[in-house]
Amino acid sequence: MKARTGMILPVVLLLICILLLLAGTRHFFSQHQLTQASHGADYEKAFHLATGGLESVDTLLMKAVDFINDGRPESFPKVDKAPAELKPIIKEILGPDGLIDLDNKKIPIESDLFKYLQKDFEDYSSLKVELELRKLENLFSFSGAPGPIPDEREAKVMVLLHAEASVNGAFARVYRYREAKLVNILPPVLGKFALFLREQGSVNVNALADSIIGKNQVNDSPLMVHSGTGCSLASLPPDESVSFFDRQGWVFLGSEAPWKLGAGPGGGDDEYASAMVSNDLRVFSIPDTDALSSRADISYYSQPEYLFKELREAFYRQVMQESASDDLLSARIRIAGSASRPAPTVVLGKAINRWLLLQGLKNERTGLYAPLPNIGEPQFLTDHWPGMTAAAARRVRDNFGGDFRRYRERMTSIVEESCNAANLRALAFHDPRISWQIALNPDNLPAAIDLPAGSARASVDDRPVSFFEMNHGSLYCLAGSDGRQLFAGNLSGFEDIGYLKARAGYKFDSAADFYKAIQTDKKKFIIKDVYHIMGDLTIDRPLLAESGCGGMILVDGNVTISDAINAPDLEPVTIVSFGGSVRVSTSQPLTAALIALKNSVFIESAADISGMIAARDLAMNRLANLQKRSLSFNQNLDVTDAETCERAFRLFMKPQGVTFVR
Numbered sequence: 001m002k003a004r005t006g007m008i009l010p011v012v013l014l015l016i017c018i019l020l021l022l023a024g025t026r027h028f029f030s031q032h033q034l035t036q037a038s039h040g041a042d043y044e045k046a047f048h049l050a051t052g053g054l055e056s057v058d059t060l061l062m063k064a065v066d067f068i069n070d071g072r073p074e075s076f077p078k079v080d081k082a083p084a085e086l087k088p089i090i091k092e093i094l095g096p097d098g099l100i101d102l103d104n105k106k107i108p109i110e111s112d113l114f115k116y117l118q119k120d121f122e123d124y125s126s127l128k129v130e131l132e133l134r135k136l137e138n139l140f141s142f143s144g145a146p147g148p149i150p151d152e153r154e155a156k157v158m159v160l161l162h163a164e165a166s167v168n169g170a171f172a173r174v175y176r177y178r179e180a181k182l183v184n185i186l187p188p189v190l191g192k193f194a195l196f197l198r199e200q201g202s203v204n205v206n207a208l209a210d211s212i213i214g215k216n217q218v219n220d221s222p223l224m225v226h227s228g229t230g231c232s233l234a235s236l237p238p239d240e241s242v243s244f245f246d247r248q249g250w251v252f253l254g255s256e257a258p259w260k261l262g263a264g265p266g267g268g269d270d271e272y273a274s275a276m277v278s279n280d281l282r283v284f285s286i287p288d289t290d291a292l293s294s295r296a297d298i299s300y301y302s303q304p305e306y307l308f309k310e311l312r313e314a315f316y317r318q319v320m321q322e323s324a325s326d327d328l329l330s331a332r333i334r335i336a337g338s339a340s341r342p343a344p345t346v347v348l349g350k351a352i353n354r355w356l357l358l359q360g361l362k363n364e365r366t367g368l369y370a371p372l373p374n375i376g377e378p379q380f381l382t383d384h385w386p387g388m389t390a391a392a393a394r395r396v397r398d399n400f401g402g403d404f405r406r407y408r409e410r411m412t413s414i415v416e417e418s419c420n421a422a423n424l425r426a427l428a429f430h431d432p433r434i435s436w437q438i439a440l441n442p443d444n445l446p447a448a449i450d451l452p453a454g455s456a457r458a459s460v461d462d463r464p465v466s467f468f469e470m471n472h473g474s475l476y477c478l479a480g481s482d483g484r485q486l487f488a489g490n491l492s493g494f495e496d497i498g499y500l501k502a503r504a505g506y507k508f509d510s511a512a513d514f515y516k517a518i519q520t521d522k523k524k525f526i527i528k529d530v531y532h533i534m535g536d537l538t539i540d541r542p543l544l545a546e547s548g549c550g551g552m553i554l555v556d557g558n559v560t561i562s563d564a565i566n567a568p569d570l571e572p573v574t575i576v577s578f579g580g581s582v583r584v585s586t587s588q589p590l591t592a593a594l595i596a597l598k599n600s601v602f603i604e605s606a607a608d609i610s611g612m613i614a615a616r617d618l619a620m621n622r623l624a625n626l627q628k629r630s631l632s633f634n635q636n637l638d639v640t641d642a643e644t645c646e647r648a649f650r651l652f653m654k655p656q657g658v659t660f661v662r
Contacts, residue, residue, distance in 0.1 A: 042170035047661070049117055049127055050174040054163035054659075056113040057089075057129045058176060061161070062655065064089045068100065069528075070548035071636070071647040072569050085112075093133070100182055100651055102135040102155060106162075127165045134158040139181065139502045146489030147496075148188045154503070155182050159653060173662045180653030183503040183530060184645065185552055187574045187593050189478060189487045189494065190614040191639035192457075194227040194249030194345065194631060195335065198492050200257060201600065201617025203332070206354075210264035210330045212308045213315065218267040221623045223603065225335045226632040227251065227345035233278055234435040236344075236426045241452040245346050245423070245467045246481070247641070249612060249633030250458075251335050253349035254492035261419065263355040264330025265306040266338070272626050274334045275342035276422040277355050278304050278439035283362055290406075291399045297365040300410060302440055305356040306330070307414070317387030319358070319371040319412045322379065327414060330354075332620060336422060343633075344426045346455070346465060348491065350472045351419040357440065358412050361396075372396065372411040377404040417442060418470040442468070457481060457640045482642035495597040495616070498578055500554055504532035505652045511537045514553075518543075527551040527573055529652045536580070539563055545571040545591070549650065552576065559596075560585055567591035570610065570636050572648055582615070587628070593637055603629065610634050 064086045068078060075081050078098060082090045089109060095101035109129045118125050136158055140150030157180045164173045190196050211217030228248035236244055253259045266272025281303045286293040307328045311320035320328060335351075337343035360371035373386045380397065381404075383390035400406040421442040429435050429449070437444040445451075454464030457480070461473035478487040487494075506529060508514040514533050518525050525541055528549045536557035542564045545551065550571035558580035566589065567573050574593040575582065581599040584590065587606035594601050594613050601615040606627040611634045620629070638644045 042168040043172055045167040046125075046165040046170045046172035047174070049125060049167065050163040050165035050172045052117045053111075053114060053127045053129045053165060054161055054174050054176055056111055056117070057109050057131070057163070058161060058657070060086060060089055060109075060111065061131065061159075064093065065651050065653070066547065066549075068093070069650045069652075071550065071571065071650075072548035073647065075548060076647065089131070092131070098646060099153065099649055100133065102133055102157060102182065104134050105132070107131040107133075125165065125167045127163070129164075130162045132158075132160040132162065134160065136179075139183065140499060147494060148487050149485045150188075150499070151184055151484075153182070153649070154184060156180075157182055157651070157653075159657075161657075174659065175662065176657040176659045178653045178657040180651055181503065181505055181530075182649065182651050184648050185503075185530065185550055185572050185574065185650055186637055186639045186645060186648045187552075187576070187595060187612075187614070188497065188500070188639060190595060190612065191572075191593070191637040192250055192478065193252050193614065194612050194633035195225050195333070195618075196252045196491075196612070196614035197618055198254040198495065198597065198615070199617045200253075200255050200259065201619065203617065203619050205333055206260050206262050206329050206331050208262075208264055208330045208332050209325075209328075210306065210308045211267050212265045212306065212310050213268060215267035215269050215272075215626045217309075218272075218626050219622070219624065220332065221606070221625070221627045221629045222264070222266070222272060222331060223333045223607075223618075223620065223629045223631055224272065224338050225251065225333065225345075226337045226341060226343045226630065227335070228343055228633050228635060230337065230341055230343050231426050232342055233276070233425050233439075234428050234432070236428055238427050238429070238452050241423075241427060241467060242455070245344070246455055246457055247635065247638070248343070248345050249635070249638070250346045250348060251351070251419075252491055253347060253351045256350070258350045258352050260352045260354055260416070261333065261335065262307045262328075262330035263353060264334075265308050267626055269626065270340035271338055273339035274306065274330065274355075275337040275339050276344060276425055277306060277339075278425055280304070280436065280439055282436065282440060291401070292361070292395075297363060299362045299364055301360060301362045301369060303358045304415075304439060305358040307354060307356055311356065314387070317371055317373070319360075319373045319387060320356070321373065321386040322375050323414075333618070335419065342426075344423045346423070346467055346471070347419040348458070348460065348465065348471045348476065350470065352416050353419050353422055354414055354416050356412065357415050359410050360412065372407070374412045374414075380404045380407060415441070418468075420466060420468050420470060423467050478640060480640050480642050480645060484642070486639065497576065497595070497597060500552070500576065501532055503530040503552065504554060505529045505654070507532045507534070509534055511535065515541070527553065530554065532556075536560075539565065539575075542566060543573075545573050550648075551650075551652075554578065555580070559583065559594075561590060561594075562586050564588035565590045565592045567610075570634050572634070572636050573611070574637075584609070591634065593634070607631075612637055 092107040136156040139154040160177045263274035263277045283301045383393045385393040424442045454466045458465040459477045460471045476491045527545045530552040532554045537555045538560045545567040552574045559577045559582045562585040577596040582594045582596045583602045585604045589608045591610045593611040596615045600619045602619045610632045
């Protein structure tokens with residue numbers, strides 16, 4: 001009995017120890033579970049706090065990028081003009097030069113929203129959000145070969161947001177990243193030109209039979225090229241001419257064969273008439289060497305005039321009857337604007353203006369004019385002159401002593417001059433007689449007059465581009481107003497711009513995919529990135545650029561435009577066909593640069609284009625009568641203007657990012 005009692009006590013003690021151990025273990029694990037549960041709750045709170053901070057900063061970031069991508073001049077300088085909520089983030093994103101800083105730095109972001117998010121955890125929480133712009137690689141590199149010189153500021157970028165929050169020591173980290181591209185949306189080199197044609201092509205550029213007596217007498221419509229700011233005759237101060245011409249959209253006309261562009265009257269309508277042909281009448285005394293000097297009531301007169309078909313008819317005394325009808329044809333492309341809206345420009349290439357110098361005799365007593373006809377020497381020696389009686393022909397021949405060379409100086413004739421020579425007539429010289437003299441012939445400019453210097457933005461065969469003389473050669477160099485080199489080579493051979501595909505943020509197999517991507521909830525089709533379409537594109541619905549952004553549409557195949565392209569603030573919009581042509585099949589407004597360097601830009605009928613055209617050649621249907629065909633240069637495309645170029649940089653990225661937690 002005693003032995004049995006001695007065994008019970010140890011067993012009881014063992015049971016008590018086991019119970020105590022179980023109780024302690026349960027207490028320990030229960031406490032740990034409670035701690036873990038509490039920590040898990042704090043982590044969840046931290047996660048939500050970090051996510052809220054990331055989303056709030058992401059919203060600010062997207063708004064800031066939209067504001068930075070607004071190229072309208074009134075939105076500059078960006079930091080000063082930014083809305084208050086965006087100012088801190090924009091100040092950190094932009095460098096001293098106003099461009100996005102890609103220095104791979106982390107930017108701490110502060111926001112008043114953080115206080116709102118932390119209001120339930122003020123005493124024991126923290127929230128930190130950082131933005132990182134990490135340059136991955138340059139989009140382009142310069143090989144040194146002749147041609148365009150890429151801007152190495154264009155780059156592929158990683159945009160990262162880091163959000164870290166803590167609640168009671170529990171940390172949560174949330175990240176979001178996007179691939180983006182910092183690009184310039186201006187067409188390289190070509191953006192300087194209102195019209196850029198590598199070849200004359202099959203179209204006869206000087207083939208419009210114009211009329212002076214009525215629009216209904218003209219069987220076609222010229223393309224009126226307005227190359228920038230308007231300027232009337234003798235109104236531009238010479239000391240302002242360099243800045244004026246450097247701001248204009250220029251014209252490049254390639255090929256070795258000269259472009260002969262006749263000046264036409266547009267059916268007597270100044271909207272269609274060529275610009276910069278002064279028609280001021282000059283009357284002067286007959287020199288003593290001529291027989292008619294004995295007549296006090298007879299004077300010589302000279303008057304610049306357009307080319308038109310009536311010059312061969314009785315309406316103008318058959319003054320040009322002996323010339324070929326083709327000699328009186330005028331240009332289907334009028335590159336200096338219209339008579340009602342002249343816009344002088346600088347032409348690169350072998351381009352020649354043609355106009356008529358109408359000359360003859362004036363009877364001061366009766367006020368009648370007798371033009372001296374354009375004839376050859378064999379006819380000069382006969383009495384059969386167009387528009388004159390035999391007696392009148394003999395009197396005129398006797399006036400010149402039977403010397404045809406003297407008569408030729410006074411007869412009506414066609415003048416050919418460099419297209420740039422017409423720019424002299426825009427200058428307002430201190431002596432109005434100088435303008436009067438060069439209106440008839442730019443070679444009459446007195447030797448003592450110093451012409452303004454050439455352009456610092458371009459040279460041809462190492463000579464600065466002249467505003468007043470022909471610019472033709474084999475080596476063309478273009479630079480920005482800040483001295484940055486843009487191009488070196490032969491512009492006639494400039495046809496490959498396929499490297500621009502590296503700018504694209506979106507790539508589509510078809511036009512249908514493209515339209516699906518750019519359509520908004522309001523059924524608008526907004527251009528605000530660089531898009532690459534592998535195939536053809538028909539623009540059969542209105543496209544819109546807004547908020548100062550703009551963009552580029554790069555197409556491998558043909559482009560047909562049959563609906564409007566609207567850019568209310570002249571946002572830069574560029575449409576490129578790499579291997580096909582661009583066909584304009586609408587008269588609705590098109591605010592766009594149209595580029596087809598390997599093929600044609602074809603204008604089917606009337607057209608209203610605000611931008612520029614660059615192509616191998618330009619083709620146009622003939623129209624039954626005069627209709628509006630207008631090309632107005634968009635100065636927001638001028639890649640040689642440093643300020644305009646800076647305003648054309650965009651940071652393009654997709655709205656969706658990749659989010660992950662660590």
